Amino acid sequence: MTDFFVIPAKAEIQSSKPPTAALDPRFLGCGDVSEQQTEPGFEDQALPATRVRGYWQSVFYRLRHDPVTLVFAAIVLLIVLAAEFAPLLAPFDPYKESIVGRLKPFGWRDHPLGTDELGRDMLSRLLFGGRVSLLMGVVPVLIASLIGGMLGVLAGFVGGRTNTAVMRAMDVFYAFPSVLLAVAIAGAMGGGMANGMLALTLVFIPPMCRVAETATTQVRALDFIEAARASGAKTMTIIRYHVLGNVLGPVFIYASSLVSVSILLASGLSFLGLGVRPPLPDWGLMLSTLRQSIYVVPLVCALPGLAIFITSICCNLVSDGLRAAMDVRM
Amino acid sequence: MNSPAYNGPVLDPRDRGGPHQPLLIARDLRKHFPVKGSGGRSVKAVDGVSFSVRKGETLGVVGESGCGKSTLARLLLHLVVPDAGELVFDGDRVDTPELPIRALRRQVQIVFQDSYSSLNPRMPVRDSVAFGPFVQGKKRQRARDIACEMLGKVGLDPDLFGPRYPHELSGGQKQRVNIARALATEPRMVILDEPVSALDKSVEAQVLNLLRALKRQFNLTYLFISHDLNVVRYLSDRILVMYLGRAVEIGAIDAVFERPLHPYTRALLASQPSMDPARRIEEAPISGDPPNPIDPPPGCRFHTRCRSAEAPCQRTDPALGVWEGPQSHVAACHMHDTASGHTLAHG
């Protein structure tokens, strides 16, 4: 049995520099500090022996040691790369139709994943569709983070009536279920990819705003904000240097979890015909058009749904891993 | 390391009022925090406090929870806006065109109690210290240089500690950083709000020595807030005792400690452990807890816990007494006011 009583024989005191009299002896009021300079391993104001690790560095450290998240992140990366390099990877033109080759199963005449109801190659359409779906997943979240984040930070920092006005306005949007709201807005604006993205952006602004506001309110109560005010800093300076860095974390985590939701919602909009218009490839739209053919080649028709599912879940799990890594108690 | 505790003021180049002008005068400061949903009641955190701080001295402020000393600290910098009362800094009234708040904050700085939450966890320590000079107009690199210099002055090697984050530092080291941050803007006065209360005793001693040395080196004036009477006695020249939002006694440090006038001060002094096991406190000098600042008792706020309370104490609130000069020692107690009607009253 390991002997717990013994102090580790080679316990080191880590230091990045040879020991110096890190303390000015005048302020100690005792002792001969110069003597300590010659003895290695003893320091006055010794730092804790951890490495210099900033916040982001410890986040990366934790991520590196989290195999589950890394696996899913790799899958997401693969999907993104596949979509990005779709023109190179796709075996056929995604728009090329064929009357003969409709709804063919896997492997029919060099179509590895079969063909859709208009004879277009599924693999190519999936790859190109990935571009659209991913775009519609990420862009609304990005814009909503910017706008909602800014609103939230301002509302949280200024407080008082401004806060009430902004947050209650956001609450109005909260009253609607997100799917319904997205459908309503997209429908009212007439569909199409741009309108779909706009609808999703509007749907995501209130939750981003709320997250940012909560984080800002918490940060605002801390003493270092008071200290910054006591230094004479103006509000915008304080927000820029002190608030944003601390609020970015929660906002980023929440945004990453919204990406998977956004992909789902975007596919849903396209499924309902309110998003991307044909013949543009999009997973949701493909699902919709392949729906009737499910008894003919079930596997082929399930593919877009599978793509949506896998992408969304992997994004979700990556965002969970990010949250665990970023929730570093400092 | 011998030096006189308080020599006469050495004049700062920014001095405006001369050596006899108190650096800070507070008159009748008042701050009530409304309590939501209780129909107009409020926490009377600071309720008419007046005092002055002379140049080059350390004024200690003591009191227990609810006495308002932390609110007072924030009022002096207008971090919290007073409801009433005025502040005069070196002869200029604060929050007027002669001395806008921004200019006040160049000359007065504050160190908080909680060393951890006083520092931005996402900023290296050097940048936290450099923020003050940067905001007040210095260029980024110059602000960094000032920060490194200040870190050295508080006993932290700037190369070793500058790039570190607050969570890598111990409590004492963080507090040194806070002190460096307060001094980086070259203030004339520093308000220290319980700077050593959260530290271990051995580290507390180091930080106190540091504060003393810095005061001499930079010719500072201190307002030292603490609940620890021993520390206040060691560091201060004069002392202000607060109770429930009011100043109840003020005077030179030795006078107050050796001949306390106010019953609360006496009780506070008698509650200090003696450090001698042979002389233990047999009976608590005072019972109960400090009352709630939302509903302070009528008349003298201390009368509910005072052994000498009589009828006049329940009716009228005693005044602090006339301030005559630097050696004045006054207390807000009817026993020291012959006109009050208290049986024990004497001049």
Place this chain on the structure above:
Amino acid sequence: MAEPPVKGGAALAEVSGLNVRFVTREATVHAVNGVSFRVQPGEVLCILGESGSGKTVTLRALMRLLPPRRTQITGNVRVDGQDVLAMPPRALRDLRGGLVAMIFQEPMTALDPVYTVGRQIGETVRRHTGCDRRKARARALELLELVRVPSAARRLDAYPHELSGGLRQRAMIAMALSCSPRLLLADEPTTALDATVQVQVLVLLRRLQRELGMGMIFVTHDLGVAAEIADRVAVMYAGRIVESGPVARILKAPAHPYTAGLLASTVHGQPRERDIDAIPGSPPDLRRLPPGCSFAPRCPRRTAECRRAMPEPRSPEPGHMAACFAVTGAGGVWS
């Protein structure tokens, strides 16, 4: 009429060779490294130390209140003859609150905010005696009066947030005393209190301890508090006891340089013109303890030997032990 603690009789609590390590993925914290002491019935032992000294962990190990998965405890802990570390869970639950009770530093978090004070005290009583609700309530009232809570009957139905800090602390003491424990563990119960309230609680604890004949282990960082309440003091540093002895001896003539340094650096009437004799440096990182004496890096009297080997406890006088090479005296064991 305090009975002097029985010397040589069966100890109420006996700890020998206690080691506690907290194991996480990133590091192992050696919180307690070979602590041994004894508490006699009716005696007050004060464990004195700063943050990181291991005093709170030691106290919690006495009731096994440490997180089970991360903690590795070895050594011997006996309370009233029973081996606490080897106890089955059921016996442990009987021990906690029954034979041994604990009061904490922050009464607001130690009391459940959604139950009234009377109900919480009653719950403890019922858990250990199995009596009915009415009897439990009567006992709760009795206890509140024992701890001198004014208007005790009214306070029985008060929620913790309705009470002031001092009253909450008294309520917590009442809860701890509800089953007449023979050993009371106090984890810095007065640190968070104002001076005038602290002295009330200390006087109360001293009186209760004398009247009920309890042994008490009181953890604090404040030398003044130790002077007020302790019979004996054990000074801890970096997870080890460095000195122990009667309180008067420790505070007047400490043998270990750390204790001496602690005394010198505590602000208590020093002349204003001189700096305080502070101990240089900071406490060691418990994840990487230096070899040899843990205090050596900060010690004004260190020698080369101090860094090589751990000093054994030596006894300059009977009953007074210090673990330091600079202390002369017979070798001995911690008592």
